[in-house]
Amino acid sequence: MTIEEISKDNVSDLAQLVLYLWPECNYKEEFQNGLKILESKTETAFIAKNHGIYLGFIQLALRYEFVEGTSTSPVLYMEGIYVDPCHRKEGIAKRLIEVAERWGKATGCTEMASDTEITNQLSIQFHHSVGFEEVNRLVTFKKKI
Template sequence: MTTIQEISRDNISAIAHLATLLWSDTTQEEMLSHFEEVYLSEHPTAFLLKQDQKDIGFIELSVRQDYVEGAEDLPVAYIEGIYVDQSFRKKGLAIQLIHKAEQWARSQGYTQLCSDSELDNIGSVTFHQKDGFEEAGRIICFVKNLN
């Protein structure tokens, strides 16, 4: 049985663990701290995906007030990250997380749900397109160290 739970004190640790699998350059402690802030904040949220009581995925949402490529109205609901365990992929579970995000966004009064992906993450790009997201643009980000 698949369930989706909104972030709570009881599941912050599970969401933080899954986040370290998505963002491998982070630690459990960093993600625990981050999701504690998410839990306590006014608008951002996260949802935990469970299959037969096993923690298998999550989606983190925020509200972006500033410029968002392709957004027609600000603020907008924004997908900061979405992850489903490798062994549970291609079963429509990530789409369930997206639909939960859409419900949340609508309940908050937002008219758009935005997201992004690295240019070379073809799996993510394909996933977004299959779920009805439209590409708004492509960018390459630069940094120049000044020391």
């Protein structure tokens, strides 16, 4: 298995993988988002590939604003991570996290953060399994005015 950083050659594959994680999104928007990431100095993505098949990705950003539970800036933020369900428990997500950590350290980060929905127990368990510690639980609200 190899881990590739996002490039013009795999941005369409990244867009397809994003739709598995966030099915409410659409391919065209995610492809455009991938092109934006290619030009960014504060965002990147890495894709796991095995025998020519893309199996997962991690999308990252450097956040300079306040990030819950952190005390430094910038903070490496995991915007999303996905591994094909048929290939989970094979160490792919762990390798993606390791690559992310190296990228974060190279950009001056000493902390990594992430979030998930309060009801997503699978994601919460995953975060714990790769070394994240929970710092807060939050319910957000909105009101039309």
